[in-house]
Amino acid sequence: xxxxxxxxxxxxxxxxxxxxxxxxxxxxxxxxxxxxxxxxxxxxxxxxxxxxxxxxxxxxxxxxxxxxxxxxxxxxxxxxxxxxxxxxxxxxxxxxxxxxxxxxxxxxxxxxxxxxxxxxxxxxxxxxxxxxxxxxxxxxxxxxxxxxxxxxxxxxxxxxxxxxxxxxxxxxxxxxxxxxxxxxxxxxxxxxxxxxxxxxxxxxxxxxxxxxxxxxxxxxxxxxxxxxxxxxxxxxxxxxxxxxxxxxxxxxxxxxxxxxxxxxxxxxxxxxxxxxxxxxxxxxxxxxxxxxxxxxxxxxxxxxxxxxxxxxxxxxxxxxxxxxxxxxxxxxxxxxxxxxxxxxxxxxxxxxxxxxxxxxxxxxxxxxxxxxxxxxxxxxxxxxxxxxxxxxxxxxxxxxxxxxxxxxxxxxxxxxxxxxxxxxxxxx
Amino acid sequence: xxxxxxxxxxxxxxxxxxxxxxxxxxxxxxxxxxxxxxxxxxxxxxxxxxxxxxxxxxxxxxxxxxxxxxxxxxxxxxxxxxxxxxxxxxxxxxxxxxxxxxxxxxxxxxxxxxxxxxxxxxxxxxxxxxxxxxxxxxxxxxxxxxxxxxxxxxxxxxxxxxxxxxxxxxxxxxxxxxxxxx
Numbered sequence: 001x002x003x004x005x006x007x008x009x010x011x012x013x014x015x016x017x018x019x020x021x022x023x024x025x026x027x028x029x030x031x032x033x034x035x036x037x038x039x040x041x042x043x044x045x046x047x048x049x050x051x052x053x054x055x056x057x058x059x060x061x062x063x064x065x066x067x068x069x070x071x072x073x074x075x076x077x078x079x080x081x082x083x084x085x086x087x088x089x090x091x092x093x094x095x096x097x098x099x100x101x102x103x104x105x106x107x108x109x110x111x112x113x114x115x116x117x118x119x120x121x122x123x124x125x126x127x128x129x130x131x132x133x134x135x136x137x138x139x140x141x142x143x144x145x146x147x148x149x150x151x152x153x154x155x156x157x158x159x160x161x162x163x164x165x166x167x168x169x170x171x172x173x174x175x176x177x178x179x180x181x182x183x184x185x186x187x188x189x190x191x192x193x194x195x196x197x198x199x200x201x202x203x204x205x206x207x208x209x210x211x212x213x214x215x216x217x218x219x220x221x222x223x224x225x226x227x228x229x230x231x232x233x234x235x236x237x238x239x240x241x242x243x244x245x246x247x248x249x250x251x252x253x254x255x256x257x258x259x260x261x262x263x264x265x266x267x268x269x270x271x272x273x274x275x276x277x278x279x280x281x282x283x284x285x286x287x288x289x290x291x292x293x294x295x296x297x298x299x300x301x302x303x304x305x306x307x308x309x310x311x312x313x314x315x316x317x318x319x320x321x322x323x324x325x326x327x328x329x330x331x332x333x334x335x336x337x338x339x340x341x342x343x344x345x346x347x348x349x350x351x352x353x354x355x356x357x358x359x360x361x362x363x364x365x366x367x368x369x370x371x372x373x374x375x376x377x378x379x380x381x382x383x384x385x386x387x388x389x390x391x392x393x394x395x396x397x398x399x400x401x402x403x404x405x406x407x408x409x410x411x412x413x414x415x416x417x418x419x420x421x422x423x424x425x426x427x428x
Numbered sequence: 429x430x431x432x433x434x435x436x437x438x439x440x441x442x443x444x445x446x447x448x449x450x451x452x453x454x455x456x457x458x459x460x461x462x463x464x465x466x467x468x469x470x471x472x473x474x475x476x477x478x479x480x481x482x483x484x485x486x487x488x489x490x491x492x493x494x495x496x497x498x499x500x501x502x503x504x505x506x507x508x509x510x511x512x513x514x515x516x517x518x519x520x521x522x523x524x525x526x527x528x529x530x531x532x533x534x535x536x537x538x539x540x541x542x543x544x545x546x547x548x549x550x551x552x553x554x555x556x557x558x559x560x561x562x563x564x565x566x567x568x569x570x571x572x573x574x575x576x577x578x579x580x581x582x583x584x585x586x587x588x589x590x591x592x593x594x595x596x597x598x599x600x601x602x603x604x605x606x607x608x609x610x
Contacts, residue, residue, distance in 0.1 A: 198584035200548050219537065219610045220579035221552065242556050242580045245549045258549070260578070263560065265553035286553040302550055309550055332547040346547060353546060375547060420548070 027186035027418070031066060033401075033408030038071040039156055042096040047081035048104030052112060052136055056104065059145035063163040063185060064152060068407030082115045088124040096121050098156055102148075110135050114144055118152055128155045142187060162380045166424040167387060168192075168202045168211055169398060173416040179213060181228070181424075184380075186411060192226060193233075201245055204424045205252050210272075211422075212236065212246035212255060223257055225272055236274045247290045247299075249316075256280065256290035256299055267301060267314075281314050281321060291334050292316065300324065300334035300343065311345055325358070327365065333376065337383045342403070344368075344377040344386050355388050357403060368405045378423045385409075389419040484533050484607060491527070492606055498523040502604040504562055505597065511557040513565050521562070524604065525569035528576070536576045537605040538562050543596035544583035552582030562602045 043061050046053040064070045073096040082103040091099050102116035115131035130151050134140040150161030171178045179193040202213040211226045221244045226233035237243040241260035256269050267280040267287045289302040300313045311334045314321040325331035330348035347356040352372040358365045373391040387400045396417030400409040491497045540559030542551040559578035588595040
């Protein structure tokens with residue numbers, strides 16, 4: 001009989017054709033800071049086939065705990081079946097505000113139906129029920145667990161959960177760079193591209209089917225668009241000079257890029273296939289790091305036209321350009337939240353480069369980290385967490401911080417530097 | 429970032445190298461006469477141009493590797509926060525520009541670099557400014573636009589990775605590569 005550990009850690013069946021299974025070392029995630037008013041939640045074992053239910057529940061618990069929004073209450077040893085009568089008083093006494101009960105029912109043929117209920121313990125009321133059919137294949141167990149965790153998260157916080165999403169990032173080891181994609185909890189790393197030369201600026205297409213990135217394999221920066229399902233890619237921009245900083249338009253049909261073909265780093269847009277090049281404004285200095293606003297109306301970017309690097313925005317249809325950041329000598333890498341109301345960026349303050357958040361309506365800013373070498377912020381698609389690259393103990397690691405600065409996570413890979421994260425979209 | 433140092437690999441020269449190796453024991457080649465001009469000095473060496481069909485003179489390319497020639501010097505360093513090519517490089521740039529002018533089929537790639545403080549894409553743009561400053565100087569002194577491409581490696585291929593001024597100074601640099609090296 002397979003051990004639980006091997007069931008969960010087994011390499012996943014090729015969910016993405018053409019993407020080679022990662023020789024990628026496991027990405028490990030630890031919580032280094034928790035939320036303010038965590039909900040005490042109990043997730044006892046599910047009733048049903050032990051190996052399957054244990055695998056499921058451990059992922060559900062890990063997801064919810066990692067979010068920093070829940071304090072996991074000791075669930076005891078006994079399973080609590082989905083439709084079982086709940087001794088609310090007992091759970092209240094244990095300090096739980098919310099409780100999950102669930103059952104894994106075998107349908108035969110290797111298929112299961114997992115049903116669960118979420119209870120409000122003080123009110124002694126049912127909050128929601130749900131169920132998913134699945135096989136016992138490890139990736140299906142994980143996917144089902146993530147969906148259950150998403151449902152619980154959404155019901156208790158009012159926000160959509162991101163446990164079923166994926167992240168992309170670059171791993172650098174000696175003489176080797178790999179563009180990897182993993183589940184949001186770090187499981188199932190897959191290598192989309194392995195190279196002897198650097199890879200930077202990966203970014204997900206809005207529908208999650210492609211990555212655009214910059215590769216230096218031709219001894220100069222070139223923008224590629226890479227289809228994840230087929231593993232096929234094409235050159236989106238290889239004009240004379242440097243080609244970099246791809247950003248997807250919200251409709252997924254065009255990219256903004258930075259080209260130096262006309263002298264200096266300047267902004268352009270083009271079709272995803274590389275045709276239809278249009279220049280987007282011009283300045284005498286450096287314009288870089290374009291980012292579309294979620295409504296597609298604006299392109300935010302970094303420019304040193306005012307002598308120091310600051311963030312500006314220009315109308316996507318051309319014309320009106322406004323400055324956005326005014327405080328401090330160095331503000332770069334604009335990233336809009338999914339609701340378009342705030343902007344994460346990197347500010348340099350007294351030599352430290354830190355993830356900062358600006359409320360675009362009030363212009364109030366808040367530094368979210370206390371590290372010194374932050375780069376590349378990327379919002380989770382629910383806007384709650386910001387993933388970024390930083391340095392710890394001399395190594396490149398990823399970290400995540402909640403938009404109020406309280407929940408903190410660290411993501412690292414053994415014996416390698418990890419950088420350039422990009423959080424993928426919700427799966428449709 | 430202190431990842432282990434990666435080495436830069438130059439792609440090998442083409443068959444020209446084999447020819448040059450055979451000639452390496454000869455005295456330095458005399459100044460090349462422009463083609464079509466008859467050499468009237470009976471003591472001058474008549475050189476046969478053995479190319480590989482790409483119209484590039486292999487003996488010219490030899491100078492690029494000759495440690496006695498300024499053409500083998502391929503680095504230009506920049507001051508902090510500066511994108512101005514210092515005067516001390518004028519002889520070097522003049523030598524390279526003349527070489528480009530004399531060898532119109534030769535191509536050059538200038539790779540600009542930046543130290544690693546701050547955003548990768550912004551540092552890519554800073555490296556580009558350095559590469560373009562050098563390209564501009566070369567074009568003013570005889571190089572042609574079609575021959576020279578300026579690109580940036582930003583902070584991605586540093587020569588050293590310590591957080592020190594002496595290391596940052598090494599990375600504020602343009603590298604010159606010629607046909608066959610990229």
